[in-house]
Amino acid sequence: MRGDDAMAVKDVRPGVRNEEGIATVLGLLKQQFGERFQTGQSFREQHSHTTTYLPSQLPDGVVFVESAEDVKAIVRACATHRVPVIAFGTGSSLEGQVNAPSGGISIDFSRMNRVLAVNAEDLDVVVEPGVTREQLNTELRDTGLFFPIDPGANASIGGMAATRASGTNAVRYGTMKDNVLSLTVVTADGEEIRTARRARKSSAGYDLTRLFVGSEGTLGIITSITLRLQGIPEKIGGGVCAFPTVKAACDAVIMTIQMGVPVARIELLDQMQMRACNAYSGLSYAEKPTLFVEFNGTEQTVALQSEQFSVIARECGGESFSFTANAEERSRLWKARHDAYWASRALAPQLNGLSTDVCVPISRLADCMVETQADIEEHGFLAPIVGHAGDGNFHVLILFDDKDPADVARAEAFVARLNARALSMGGTCTGEHGIGQGKMSFLEQELGGAVDLMRAIKKSLDPQNIFNPGKIFAPAEGIADA
Amino acid sequence: MRGDDAMAVKDVRPGVRNEEGIATVLGLLKQQFGERFQTGQSFREQHSHTTTYLPSQLPDGVVFVESAEDVKAIVRACATHRVPVIAFGTGSSLEGQVNAPSGGISIDFSRMNRVLAVNAEDLDVVVEPGVTREQLNTELRDTGLFFPIDPGANASIGGMAATRASGTNAVRYGTMKDNVLSLTVVTADGEEIRTARRARKSSAGYDLTRLFVGSEGTLGIITSITLRLQGIPEKIGGGVCAFPTVKAACDAVIMTIQMGVPVARIELLDQMQMRACNAYSGLSYAEKPTLFVEFNGTEQTVALQSEQFSVIARECGGESFSFTANAEERSRLWKARHDAYWASRALAPQLNGLSTDVCVPISRLADCMVETQADIEEHGFLAPIVGHAGDGNFHVLILFDDKDPADVARAEAFVARLNARALSMGGTCTGEHGIGQGKMSFLEQELGGAVDLMRAIKKSLDPQNIFNPGKIFAPAEGIADA
Known part of the structure; x- marks a missing residue:
């Protein structure tokens, strides 16, 4: 866990704090919520950003809400005194979404779980x-x-x-x-x-x-x-198929989607990821680009779909397609996919991991992954790739030393190149992680003038900029004038 | 075709016209677009509302655009002089969306068709x-x-x-x-x-x-x-099945959706609609609530799905399910559905038709349709019902005399009751027709305070209210002050 001053990551800079407003709101919330309001350091740390290398920026207090009425009361207090409000679920977001660059109140929803x-x-x-x-x-x-x-x-x-x-x-x-x-x-x-x-x-x-x-x-x-x-599907079947190249695997994905085979999951793990999985769990998968697929349906439709996929895979140069409709067998076959994250981290346990994602039209997925692999190789990164291939979405987990500013800069430069590459192929800078603090500059590159519309909407619905300031489209600049 | 003064339909009232701005813009557009700019009465009538009983409100001129540059030039001129701009496709909208209550410029897109x-x-x-x-x-x-x-x-x-x-x-x-x-x-x-x-x-x-x-x-x-x-599906199969009651037909729909049968279409025609279809085309369908279904897939999956549906239909009391995977046969079976609109109009060719739609959670579809049928019967309307049953969405085509203010009022009162009923069941005042001018009051009933957010967004993106004023959330009040 690091404090605000750990390092100066681009766009993640502290905002202006409204100290007077914050002090007033802390008093009000203490009075109203008693034990359900916490300002201790450990609570504040838990409710700042903890899941990536981005520096933590702590809220000033945490309210454990139990009803919409609680939320209303907090928002009213914060609106009156112009103090930031940041919603907190489980803290698993990846781009700094729960950080509090201008301080403020974190609303913890763990007790609103009905x-x-x-x-x-x-x-x-x-x-x-x-x-x-x-x-x-x-x-x-x-x-x-x-x-x-x-x-x-x-x-x-x-x-x-x-x-x-x-x-x-x-x-x-x-x-x-x-x-x-x-x-x-x-x-x-x-x-x-x-x-x-x-x-x-x-x-x-x-x-x-x-x-x-x-x-x-x-x-x-x-x-x-x-x-x-x-x-819940009557039957779930799954299988695994290795391909000689990323391109061949992507061709199989495109053909599967284009033929309308209603695949439930189709995941692509690259060579480095497969190597990591073998090492981590003592498995013996081929260390080649590999598709993990799953079909949901009835016994008949699952059998039909797996047969369709098997034909497609063979046509695209895939090796033999291991398939099973047995749940235990399926778990065994899919083990590498499930372990992917921890297997990757185990490649270098002393390093930190930066999980980033982009999404491109599926016709460009192979190009984007192959160029990214070349970039990884050129710069000597440990950075396995896992893709939600059917959507053209993939993740790179870059392992780097977060205590070494030069290594941080290298990782950031890699992310910048990855995003530029995805954008040049008609893609987006994030398929599923969101913008948060980490991708603001890429959003501008991606959508240009459209970001001004987002700003206008933000201003119309949150004129004081109390809701999660410093995220999506602008570095934190404190709370706006009323 | 009627002019602005034909009748005073609720919420469809003329807005304030910016005569000076309109005159200036007419001059500018004439100069810029020449023959592609038309101000003749017949062009203006064609580009006002023509597809329902709502009174027409004519734009002042029509530009046949050929590029985004044309659109930009028109918007700039209209923004500078605070004149309404209304996009026009084919004019098939049903709630007055292309009317020009404050006058202005209609942008005709028929030449931007690449x-x-x-x-x-x-x-x-x-x-x-x-x-x-x-x-x-x-x-x-x-x-x-x-x-x-x-x-x-x-x-x-x-x-x-x-x-x-x-x-x-x-x-x-x-x-x-x-x-x-x-x-x-x-x-x-x-x-x-x-x-x-x-x-x-x-x-x-x-x-x-x-x-x-x-x-x-x-x-x-x-x-x-x-x-x-x-x-394009390799195979399309379709079929028809009559049910003793609307409730029984809806139960079959719910079970089909719940079991995940990937039906491509599942349409419900009520008794009056089936009677109209028989009369219109000399057919001999049972005059009972009837489901028209279609399956898309391969030969195998279509056969499988139709068999699944057949079992469900039988369980819910359906009569024999006529099914075919032959295209010509399918067209014959589906004829009543395709002819539904004209068959309904033929029930009383001298009357006008008001096509309205609501959408409810599918568990409430039967209740909503049955209560609506009772309302129709009580008031002696000719008003067949066709539903996109799988979505809980249905249409009523009310036949009424648009020259008789009392009959217009009766039809409007029916629509109001229909919407209140749908809202009371967790539904929406429109599944697919939109709000336009016709449903503004129902939108307020449906979403209350959320409509204020829509207004705020509108104001932030269109501060002068030049884009299609008088639609969705407020009767036309002319162009806002800058």
Whole structure:
């Protein structure tokens, strides 16, 4: 854990603090929330950014909220005294989203973790923001339904909505943008609004749901989420197939998508990642670019789809496709994918890891990955690649020494080249991690003048800039004048 | 065709006209666009609202644009002189979206109808706003791909994006919100922005794409659209099944969705609609609530799905399920669905038709339809119902005498009751037609305080209120002060 002064990472600089307002709000919240309000160093550290190399910037206090009324009260106090408000789920965001560059109040949602309504016939569920993905699926188990979005971490649903998360099965089930039906949100005036009704579709006015999904807490505080659910598949089959080159593997992905094979997951691990997995778990996968696929359906459709994929893989030069519909066998086959992160870290346990992501049109995925591998090799990085290949989205985990400013600069320069490469191919600087503090300059490169529209919207909904200031489109400059 | 003074429909009242600004802009556009600028009565009438009973409100002139540069020039002139700008595709919107209550300039996109890029490997396409749905699919035919959204009318893609259109196969392929990857838009300062890159997913900042989709031309003028495409199914199968009650048919729909049968279309026609279809085309369908279903896939999966549906239908009390995978046979079976609109109009050719839509959670679809049928019967309306049942969305076509103010009032009162009913069941006042002028009061009922956020966003992106004023959330009050 490092303090504010650990290093000067681009765009992650302290903002102007409204000391007087902060002091007043701390007093008010202490009075109102008692034991549920904490200002100790360890609480503040836990609620600043902890999951990457970005320096931590601590909030001044943490409130453990239990209701939307609590949230309203905090927002009103902070609005009156112009103090930042930062929503906190589980803290698994990767681009500094929960940092507090201008200080302020962190709202911890871990006690707002109730499933409020399961509407099984409508395949939807209403949850509080602190419900985690795994908790939700555990609570749903008896209904025959599940919530498909899986970003890896056991993130909170509120955080997943706020960062427009996705993950391995977005290729089949979409991202949070596709799976949030409606939100309730506390806005800058301390009132709670509902963005939409529970109907599966609507043309009623501006799509406020999608505006808040992915807004990273900068427009308001989400207090409940209505999610679409899916029926638990009768059968799940999975398999693994090695390819001679990244290009060959990507061709198989493109053909699979183009032929409409409804693959549930299709993940691409590169050579270095496979080598890391073998070393980590004593496995003997071929150390070649490898696709991990999964099919959801009935016994018949899973068999049919795996046969279709097998033909495609062979046509693209894939080696033999190991497939199974047996759950235990499948876990064994998929082990490398599940262990990918820790296997990568184990390549150099003394180093820190920077997890970054880009997303390109799938026709350019092979080019983008191959050029990135060349860059990694040229600079001598340990940096395995794992891709959500069906979406054209991939992650690089760069291992580097976060105590060595030169190594930090090398890692940052690599990230900058990776983003420039993705943008030059019609891609985006982030498929699923969001902008936070880490990618603000790339967002400007990606969307140019459109970022001014985002600023205008931000200003219209949060004129005092109290909601998560210093994120997405501008380095922290403190709270705006009223 | 009626002029502004035909009748006083609620919320559809003339706005304040900026006569001086309009006169200046007419002169400027005449000079710049010559023959491509038209101010004749017939052009103006064609570009006002023509597809429902809402009174027409004519623009002052029409420009036939050929490029984004043309659009920029018009927006700049109109912004400088504070004159309304209204985008026009094919004029098939149903809630007065193209009316000009404060006058102004209609931008006709029929000459911006080029397919700019087909990216077959990425399953996407870039089009100008004037490309129609049918034209697009004709141009795509050789690629093996198609664009699935089908709102019935041969609407323009720009118009479909602006109203967040959907239609019969939204249950499988989603709505425009799910199928637009990116837009270019001319904003209030006359500059063109791009809302997103061509990657299939992104977490880069606010979701401007979804903000413009469904904004009905009130935030800017769309100049190009990047759409997701689907592979043309190898096989399409379809069938028809009558049910004893609406409830039984809805139960079959719920079970089909819940079991994850990937039905491509599932349409519910009520008793009156089936009677109208029989009378119109000399058919002999059972005059009972009837589901029309379609499956897309391979020979095997279509057979599998139709068998799954057949079992479900039987369990829910359906009569024998007529199914075929033969294209000609399928057209014959589906004839009633295709003819539904004209069959309904033929029930009383001397009357006008008001097409309205609501959408509820599917668990409430039966209740909502049954109560609506009772209302229709109680008031002696001719008003058949067709539902996109898989989405909980249905349409009522009320036949009434638009020359009789009492009958107009009766029809409006019916629509008000229908909307109140849908809202009371967790539904929305429009699943796919949009708000326009016709549903502004229902939007307020539906979303309350959230509409203030829409107003704030509108004001931030269009401070002078030049883009399609008098739509979505406020009756026309003329152009705002700068």
